[in-house]
Amino acid sequence: MRRGISIAAAVCALALTATACGDDGDDGSTGKAKDAKDISGSLTYWDTSDATTEAPVYKQLIKDFEKKYPKIKVDYENVEFASIEQKFKSAAKTGKGAPDVMRADVGLIPEYASLHYIAPLDGTLALKGGTDDFTEGPLNTTKYQGKTYGVPSVTDTLGILYNKKLFKKAGIEKAPTTWDEFIETAKTIKKKTGVEGTYLNPDSYFLLPFLYGEGTDLADTKTKKITINSPEAVKAVTTAKKVYDQASAKVDFANSYDNMQTSFKNGEVAMLVQGPWSVTDDLSGKAFKGDESNLGFAPVPAGSTGKPQAPTGGHDLTVYQGSKNLDAAYLFTQFMTSSTSQQKVAEETATLPTRESAYTPEVTKDARIKGFHPIMKTARPRVALPQVGSLFTPLVQQYTKILQGDVSVKSGLDAAAKDFKKLLPGYTIGS
Amino acid sequence: MVAPVAIVLAVLVLYPLGYGFYLSLTDANEANVARDIGAFHAPATYKMVWFDNYWSVLSGADGDFYPRLIWTVIWTLSCVVLHIAIGMGLALLLNRRMRAKLLYRALLILPWAVPAFVGVFAWRLMLNSQYGVFNDMITAVGLPAQNWLATPFAQKTAVIMVNVWIGVPFNMVALLGGLQSIPKELYEAAEMDGASPWQRFVNITLPGLRPVTNTVVLLGCIWTFNMFAVIYLLLGQNTTGEADILVTFAFRKAFTGVSDYSGAATYGIVILALLLAFSTFYRRRQLKTEQA
Numbered sequence: 001m002r003r004g005i006s007i008a009a010a011v012c013a014l015a016l017t018a019t020a021c022g023d024d025g026d027d028g029s030t031g032k033a034k035d036a037k038d039i040s041g042s043l044t045y046w047d048t049s050d051a052t053t054e055a056p057v058y059k060q061l062i063k064d065f066e067k068k069y070p071k072i073k074v075d076y077e078n079v080e081f082a083s084i085e086q087k088f089k090s091a092a093k094t095g096k097g098a099p100d101v102m103r104a105d106v107g108l109i110p111e112y113a114s115l116h117y118i119a120p121l122d123g124t125l126a127l128k129g130g131t132d133d134f135t136e137g138p139l140n141t142t143k144y145q146g147k148t149y150g151v152p153s154v155t156d157t158l159g160i161l162y163n164k165k166l167f168k169k170a171g172i173e174k175a176p177t178t179w180d181e182f183i184e185t186a187k188t189i190k191k192k193t194g195v196e197g198t199y200l201n202p203d204s205y206f207l208l209p210f211l212y213g214e215g216t217d218l219a220d221t222k223t224k225k226i227t228i229n230s231p232e233a234v235k236a237v238t239t240a241k242k243v244y245d246q247a248s249a250k251v252d253f254a255n256s257y258d259n260m261q262t263s264f265k266n267g268e269v270a271m272l273v274q275g276p277w278s279v280t281d282d283l284s285g286k287a288f289k290g291d292e293s294n295l296g297f298a299p300v301p302a303g304s305t306g307k308p309q310a311p312t313g314g315h316d317l318t319v320y321q322g323s324k325n326l327d328a329a330y331l332f333t334q335f336m337t338s339s340t341s342q343q344k345v346a347e348e349t350a351t352l353p354t355r356e357s358a359y360t361p362e363v364t365k366d367a368r369i370k371g372f373h374p375i376m377k378t379a380r381p382r383v384a385l386p387q388v389g390s391l392f393t394p395l396v397q398q399y400t401k402i403l404q405g406d407v408s409v410k411s412g413l414d415a416a417a418k419d420f421k422k423l424l425p426g427y428t429i430g431s
Numbered sequence: 432m433v434a435p436v437a438i439v440l441a442v443l444v445l446y447p448l449g450y451g452f453y454l455s456l457t458d459a460n461e462a463n464v465a466r467d468i469g470a471f472h473a474p475a476t477y478k479m480v481w482f483d484n485y486w487s488v489l490s491g492a493d494g495d496f497y498p499r500l501i502w503t504v505i506w507t508l509s510c511v512v513l514h515i516a517i518g519m520g521l522a523l524l525l526n527r528r529m530r531a532k533l534l535y536r537a538l539l540i541l542p543w544a545v546p547a548f549v550g551v552f553a554w555r556l557m558l559n560s561q562y563g564v565f566n567d568m569i570t571a572v573g574l575p576a577q578n579w580l581a582t583p584f585a586q587k588t589a590v591i592m593v594n595v596w597i598g599v600p601f602n603m604v605a606l607l608g609g610l611q612s613i614p615k616e617l618y619e620a621a622e623m624d625g626a627s628p629w630q631r632f633v634n635i636t637l638p639g640l641r642p643v644t645n646t647v648v649l650l651g652c653i654w655t656f657n658m659f660a661v662i663y664l665l666l667g668q669n670t671t672g673e674a675d676i677l678v679t680f681a682f683r684k685a686f687t688g689v690s691d692y693s694g695a696a697t698y699g700i701v702i703l704a705l706l707l708a709f710s711t712f713y714r715r716r717q718l719k720t721e722q723a
Contacts, residue, residue: 255580
């Protein structure tokens, strides 16, 4: 029933802007709710979607947008995901050449918001129609200090991806639900099939499920404490090290991500902790090509809290604070994140929508979305600190040393906590 | 007509340098500098901290500087020594009369002509422990596969190797030019006097090459000290940070998360000071040997 209402709300929100089906929006709140049809001008949109597989559908949406609002002209630019942060920040500071609307990784929202690069969207056209329809995880990523700075566009999280045939060969019925089971499963697979059980990606983002599983995080914003060397975190990283030592294929640290992908899709590794963005690539490998049903999906293993939890990833659309054409930018953001737009994108690219109403039967028909949709319930946002991007660097360095056995878990995390303290003024190292 | 030169120097060199130095005396970062973004205005809230940044760096209080400096020096020395030694060897080989000399020269200069990032990524692929050609080769002859880029030691060896590969051609060409400028008569006279090949090398070739080697060493040291691409691109992000030299470390400071302008500027000025001190010392010693 809730879904029904949401669809109605979404449809009406769209209809509101398209036709003048109700001028009730014009309550004069900050003068922003001007009639959508009267907005004119041009705007620039920076997109980080994959240039070959995903960008075409976004370009098509932009054409639809221009058709609907002929007075607005949109300049589309595809920027590589890896370089957009630098590119946007240098443009945003000087105000020259920054886009009006940008697709930003959800992890960057607190940083951009705290630096005032992106505009608060509460009460603007961008959020017209309300936020009830958005799923909770992605919606939480848009908030910084009580204001909303983004509109969720696509989402993801981490889960277990596994090779069903290899599981069957090893006589394993279902995916592991705890880290202990995860290790056991990997060992059994190795023993029975000769294939490596898993490949641990030694990256700080992929460490988060271990931390969340013990109920801890990098830091606690309420008590202003750094918690990366708390007893819970030590336990979490000890588990990660156990996975690395006992269950993982040999990790090539400089090429970890690429090797993880290649070995999994070629059938040399039986299961991974990975995100939905990798699935299209997985299915192109010889283990899954032409046999998509061989790929199994499960939530990440749970830690000692018993609750599986992984970070919410994905992208939000944000509006540059210094945009010359804020109204058009808000309107464009609303259009691109509408339920219809999200459905279209999901159908074409198999990325996960952020609106409940966009999970139509058409959309969930896709095995990739069907596999990950229930896993999204385990997603939780990263700690909302502007410095979260900077924290990952010392963390990954210590994590690498810990995995390689150069330092103990405790002293590695203590060193990371010390580095965190340099980056987080006013925080104390909790214990 | 000094004015245009002075203006160009002021705009291109002195202003950025002065501004960098000024930043290094403050606690400026991305969150407290003045910004004007649309309707949002923020005044600058950073303040002068004078030499605090330098103190925390040079006293070792930041815990990063000295380990990075030691490794940077080791890295620079090993690279430059290998550059000159291998470059000299190849130059001597090419300085003889032989067929297809131009072809050899063209082939040997190739690594230098390839854009650094292309070369570095190619090495990264070759050194891949699972899918790289290196392990394919050694496992084909029955040796165990190696994890070429795994531990800090392996990573350090790998970056030196790749940088040597990139830098040797330039040294070879420069030294070859030097070799060809040494008058043939000197060798003929020495041969008449019964000097052995080694004696000829030590007493004619090396002194004859000194003007070239002096320049090449100075340039090599400065370039290698500041060589960014090899280290940053070969190792990617999942490293212990042990193989970071001063410049890659300063880059991470300035460009990850909320930028630390003052910290990066301090590193920049310290690097500049180190290189200035080195080149002054080096030039002076060079003059002394030339006068001797």
